[in-house]
Amino acid sequence: MQKSIRRYWPVFLLPTVLAFLIGFVIPFISGIALSFSEFTTITDASFVGLKNYLRLAGDSSFIHSLWFTALFTVVNVILINVFAYAVALLLTKGFRGTNIFRTVFFMPNLIGGIVLGYIWQLILNGILANFSRTLTYTAWYGFWGLTVLMCWQQIGYMMIIYIAGLQAIPTDLYEAAYMDGASASQVLFRITLPMSMPAITICTFLTLTNSFKLFDQNLALTAGQPSDMSELLALNIYNTFYGRTGWEGVGQAKAVIFFILVGALSVLQNVLTRRKEVQQ
Amino acid sequence: MKKVLASLLAAAMALPLAACASGSGTAATTAGSSAVTTTAAATEESVGTTAAAESETQATTTKASETAGGGSVYYLNFKPEQADQWVALAAKYTEETGVEVSVVTAASGTYESTLKAEMGKTEAPTLFQVNGPIGYASWKDYCYDLTGTTVANEVTSDSFLLKDGSKIGGVAYVIETYGLIYNKAILEQAGYTAEDITSFTELKAVADDLQARKDELGIEGAFTSAGMDSSSDWRFKTHLANIPIYYEYKADGITSTAAIKGTYLDNYKQIWDLYLTDSTTDPKLLSSKTGDDAAAEFATGAAVFYQNGTWAYDQIKDNDVADEDIGMLPIYIGVEGEENQGLCTGSENYWCVNAQASEADIQATLDFLTWCVTNETGKTGLKDMGFVCPFNGFTDEFLPDNPLIAEANAYVAAGKTPVDWCFTTMPSEEWKNGVGSALLEYAQGTGDWDAVKTAFVDGWATEYAAANQ
Structure with missing residues (x-):
């Protein structure tokens, strides 16, 4: 076995x-x-040096979508993780129907982003119509609409990861804490949270990158309206590349910067949360 | 399996090679200049066929396919409404001549991005379209010079050609008209006829009256919702904006400009205000109203006026509004002498042949176009798509059955001056989006009219500079 793997590894590796x-x-x-x-067209390009990056610096829509995305990411990472963790804690208490709840909470994650976007657009516009507003009235309606959508979609998924993390905590730790007379909040902050750090690392990583790279939901829910004010970075790049004649290179330059940003952020986040992880 | 693997490997190797070639400017230019030489040769050839075409059209089609030399046609179609009809027409052509014609239709609103992606492929479209001078500017390296080709010679007026110096970059293949589509029955029920409306003041008086009596007339408003969803906002940021631009060009005696002055912006505000106040919809809800919403309101008789064009007939026919009740009025905005203003007629659909395709494919494409505009089957095919085609061969029997087109012709016959489609000179999509957003914010009350002015005037200068740097 070992020998044949050593001989045939290229066959297994090559397709990937x-x-x-x-x-x-x-x-x-x-x-x-x-x-x-x-x-x-991408097959017929001419080199222009740093020109695209210089034009990008003067593009106010990019700066706007950058901070709009940053804010969106912060809000979403916090909301999704707090709620997902809370739901996970509740659903590991072992009361009746836990499995049904887990399944139901997880289900939104099975629906694609575009479909979700349009469904939520109908729902939210239907509600807002009672107040003579629409999702695209100002950017903030879009912002909170997107946040609601993302929470609805992501909480269930993160919950599953947290549940797995919580179930991996050895029960003798809880028994020892119980013996020592620790309060519920002491148990939560001294045992449960530190012991589930690996799950927290994964979940914050996923929510951080998902929110930062969000595209489908943004496109379907508001398409950046009004005045591109609810445009997240990925959509801004797409619109620059496809929507503006002569700006294809600038869109590409934005994408490169986008990559560097997402890469740097997730490395930073990984380092920070990893540090908190404890060995069992 | 081996073959698949090998081709994958080859593709993997070829890709970075292509990237390298495109990276260096020289490679691209050589390719460009060789395309120019083939262009000249092909033009001479097609001049020959044109001469023959004049003598006996029917015979040329078969002959032309022989000269095509195994080329094939790939048409990237812009109009999703006619997608199936184009495929059917292509099949008929293939049946008649044996030349392969594939038609791909871009989804609504994605033509530019699809074209960009498709043009980068080895099997690029040989026939595509641009929307006018601005669209041409970004694709001019790909536009084959159509000078001397049958399709360019058959055009009824030079104004339907997209010219760049002595080069003919594109040929308009469908002429469209827009204005205020109205419901004759409801208008008459309210005691008015179209003759009562020959200026903005009269239009406003009638619309205000209709709006005030909407319950009595059983309508929801005089105008359909001025939806600012992307499926509908072009009706205002592009088509409606065309009218103040047209009058400014006319007053200044120009046909395009680097800096618009916004002389008639107050008139633009007047008509926009009218659309907002005498409407079926609360202006605060406009941002989510779609093109379908407006079409439905008109088709079910919930509104009397609906700004759109001849193409809208497909959407409103076979509903509550009878064909004989559909009419079209000019869009009056309150400019001196507007009682002689006609409907807005023009084209933003120009056929272009891909200059970077192989010589055989270019020839095959030109033959296909010749067939479309001269052959009975081709002409009937275009007619069935509902197109008014500006080619000599399209006599009256090739006019589509569309009351709006009849209406448009009646205005021309009555000696009214058609409004040109000046919006093809708008500097960029970005400009239109800027104006559209400002219009919406003004409508909702989250912005003021000055923002529209800024987007219109300053935005024009900025975008023009950006596009022409």
Whole structure:
């Protein structure tokens, strides 16, 4: 067995490596190259140096969507994780019907982003119509609409990860705490939370990158309206690339910066939360 | 399996190669110049076929397909409404001539992005379309010079050609008209006829009266909702904005400009205010109203006036409003002498042939176009799509059955001056979006009219500079 694996490893590895090359490495490299070019179609580009990055700096819509996305991410990471953790705590108490609740909470995650966006657009516009408002009245309606949507979609998924984390905590720790007469809040903050740090690392990572890279839901729910004010970064990049003639390279430059931002943020987050993890 | 793997590997190797080639400017230019030489050769050839075409059209189609030399046609269609009809017409052509024609239709509102993606492929579209001078500017390297081709020669007026110096970059293939579509029956029920409306003042008087008596007349408002969803906002940020631009160009004796002055912006405000106040819908809800909403309101008789064009007939026919009750009025905005104003007629659909396609494919595409505009089957096909085509061969029997088109022709016959489609000179999509957003904010009360002015005037200068730097 060992021997044949050593001999045939390329056969097993090659398809994945190829897919990774074609689907990721090559587009990534050509994407970076294109960010230094001017082009209409990506196969016919001419090198222009840093021009795209200079034009980008003067694009106020990019700056706006950058802080709008940052705010959105902060709000969503906090809300989703707090709620998901709370629900996970409740659903590990072992009362009747726990499994049904877990299934129901998880289900929104099975629906695609575009579909969710349109469904929530109908629901929210239907409610707002009573107050003579729509989701695209100002950017803040869109912002909170998106937040509601994201919470609804993501809490169930994060909950499952937290439940797995909570169930992995050895019960003897709780028994010892009970013996020592620890209060409920002491148990939560001294045992449960520190012991579930690995799950927290994963969940904050997922919510952070999901919120930062959000595209489908944004497109379907508000499409950036009004005046591109509810436009998150990914949609801003898309609109720059496809919506503005002569700005394709700038869109590409934005994408490169976007990649650096998401990469830096998630590395930072990983380092910070990893530090809190305890060895069992 | 091996073959699949090998081709994957080859593709993997070819991709970075292509990227390298595109990275260096020289490679691209050489490709460009070789395309130019083939262009010249192909033009001479097609001049030959044109001469023949004049003598006997029917024979040329078969002959042309022989000269096509195994080329094929790939049409990236803009109009989703006619997607199936184009495929059917292409099949007929293939049956008649044996030349392969594939038609792909971009989903509504995604033509530019689809075109961008498709043009980057090896099997790029050989036939595509641009929306006018602005669209042409971004695709001019891909636009084959149609000078001397049958399709360019057959056009009824030079104004339907997209010219760039001596080069013909595109040919308009459908002429459309827009204005205020109205419901004759309700108008008469209220005691008015179209003759009562020949200026903005009269339009406003009638609309205000209809709005005031809406319960008595059984309508929800005089105008359909001025929806600012992306499926509908072009009716105002592009089509309605065309009218003040048209009058400014006319007053200044120009056909395009680097800096708009906004001379008639007050008139723009007047008509926009009218659309908002005499409407079926609370202006605060406009941001989510779609094009379908407005069409439905008109088609079910809930509103009397509906700003849209001849293309809207497909959406409103076979509903509560009878065909003979559908009419179209000019959009009056309160400019001196507007009683002679006609409907807005023009085209933003120009056929372009991909100059970077192979010579055989270009020839096959030109032959296909020739067939479309000269052959009986081709012409009938275009007629069935509801197109008014500006080609010599399209005599009266090739006019589609559309009361709005008849109405448009009646205005021309009555000697009214058609309003040009000046919006093809708007500097960019970004400009339109800026104006649209400002219009919406003004409508909702979250912004003021000055923001519209800024977006209109300053936005024009900025976007024009950005597009022409």
